[in-house]
Amino acid sequence: MIILKSLMSAFLMYSRIPMPQVEWKEENRRYSLCFFPLIGAVVGIIFTLWKYICATHDIENFLSGAVSAIIPILITGGIHLDGFCDVVDAKSSFGGKEKKLEIMSDPHIGSFAAMHLCIYFILQTALFCEIKTVSATFITACSFIISRALSGIAAVTFKNAKNDGSLQEFSNPAHKKVTVFTLILIVILCICAMLFNDIITGAFAITGAAVSFVFYRISAYKNFGGITGDLAGWFLQICEISILIFTVLGEKITEVCVL
Numbered sequence: 001m002i003i004l005k006s007l008m009s010a011f012l013m014y015s016r017i018p019m020p021q022v023e024w025k026e027e028n029r030r031y032s033l034c035f036f037p038l039i040g041a042v043v044g045i046i047f048t049l050w051k052y053i054c055a056t057h058d059i060e061n062f063l064s065g066a067v068s069a070i071i072p073i074l075i076t077g078g079i080h081l082d083g084f085c086d087v088v089d090a091k092s093s094f095g096g097k098e099k100k101l102e103i104m105s106d107p108h109i110g111s112f113a114a115m116h117l118c119i120y121f122i123l124q125t126a127l128f129c130e131i132k133t134v135s136a137t138f139i140t141a142c143s144f145i146i147s148r149a150l151s152g153i154a155a156v157t158f159k160n161a162k163n164d165g166s167l168q169e170f171s172n173p174a175h176k177k178v179t180v181f182t183l184i185l186i187v188i189l190c191i192c193a194m195l196f197n198d199i200i201t202g203a204f205a206i207t208g209a210a211v212s213f214v215f216y217r218i219s220a221y222k223n224f225g226g227i228t229g230d231l232a233g234w235f236l237q238i239c240e241i242s243i244l245i246f247t248v249l250g251e252k253i254t255e256v257c258v259l
Contacts, residue, residue, distance in 0.1 A: 006031035007038070013170070016077040026173035033152040033174050034182040040148040043075045044141030051137045057240065065129035069121055083233020084114035085118070090230075097225050100242075101161060104230045120241065127244045135198035136251045139205045143243035147236050148188040148214050149183045154227060154235065155206045156180060158217060161226035168229075196230075200257065203244045204250030212242040 005028040009020045012037060022028050047068060054064040073081065090100040092112035103110075131140055155171040156179050162168070192203035216235040220227045227235075 002027060003031055007035045010035040011039060013166075014079060015075055017041070017042065017075065020251075029170055029173050030175050031178065031182075032170050033155060033179050036152045037145045037148040037183070037186050038146035039075065040146075041135055043072050043144040046075065047071050047144070047145070048137055048141045051131065061129040061258055062125075065125040065127075068128035068131075071123045080099050080236045081117070083230035084237040085109050085117060086230040087234035088113045088116045091219075097161075097223065100224055101228070104228065120237065123242065127241070127248050130248045130251070133198075133251060136201055136247055138197050139194050139201055139250075140244060142190045142194050143205065143209070143240050143247070146187055147239040147243070149190070150209065150239060151187040151232050151236050152183045153187070154181060154216065155211070155232060156222035157225035158220065161224040161228050161231070166229035167227065167232055198250070198254065200254045201247055201250030204246040204253070208242040208244075208246030209239055212239040 005022045007025075008019045008022045009029045010032040011017050012022070013032070014237050015163040017039075050067055050071060051064065053059065086104040086106075089106075089110040089112055092110070093099060093103055095103070128140075155167055156176045160168060160171070191202075191206055193195055194205055196202075212235070216227075216231075216238065220231050220235075224231060
């Protein structure tokens with residue numbers, strides 16, 4: 001029963017998918033981070049179905065890319081983009097750690113966040129337009145899973161910048177050994193699936209995930225002294241677009257090799 005309640009808690013917090021309400025207590029969130037990647041799986045499945053519809057009904061690239069960028073927001077409610085915006089505003093202040101943490105707690109969006117958000121969506125939409133092959137579509141779908149698995153691993157292994165917050169509500173009660181083992185297993189399965197699907201494009205995509213994960217750790221510790229819920233959301237967005245960039249590069253290189 002605790003497993004089921006942990007699953008529901010994860011979906012209630014990190015998605016807009018209807019779930020039965022569960023009591024908000026630590027016991028019911030013990031394994032929630034283990035199920036975090038499942039939300040990414042839902043996003044990946046819907047993304048794949050949409051790309052299939054585009055391919056079979058001759059839907060133009062721009063519409064295909066635009067809807068692809070909207071799908072994660074419809075599933076998650078934009079919770080991770082909110083963290084992305086908060087972190088951009090904080091980092092753009094060039095203040096000290098305490099000042100940056102204070103800015104992240106401000107519910108208002110700043111001009112720097114608005115600009116970066118526009119740039120993010122323009123780039124993401126353009127990159128989604130470049131995803132044309134079945135293998136690249138599959139690898140991109142996996143990115144929604146692996147980004148959440150890496151985010152969950154960081155949540156229970158990286159140092160926290162604050163003693164409270166949304167991240168701590170899930171990381172503190174988490175059964176750390178089970179969570180880390182489960183999420184590492186998911187990452188390994190994703191890596192194997194991506195490489196099996198297309199070894200070149202898959203290798204590029206994995207590189208994108210690894211680079212973003214290392215950058216997350218360095219940037220979080222340097223600028224904030226650890227991670228927070230907002231930084232976890234920021235990382236998830238950075239990880240997904242990094243994988244997308246490297247996937248497109250890998251797809252292009254694969255095309256050249258075939259020619």
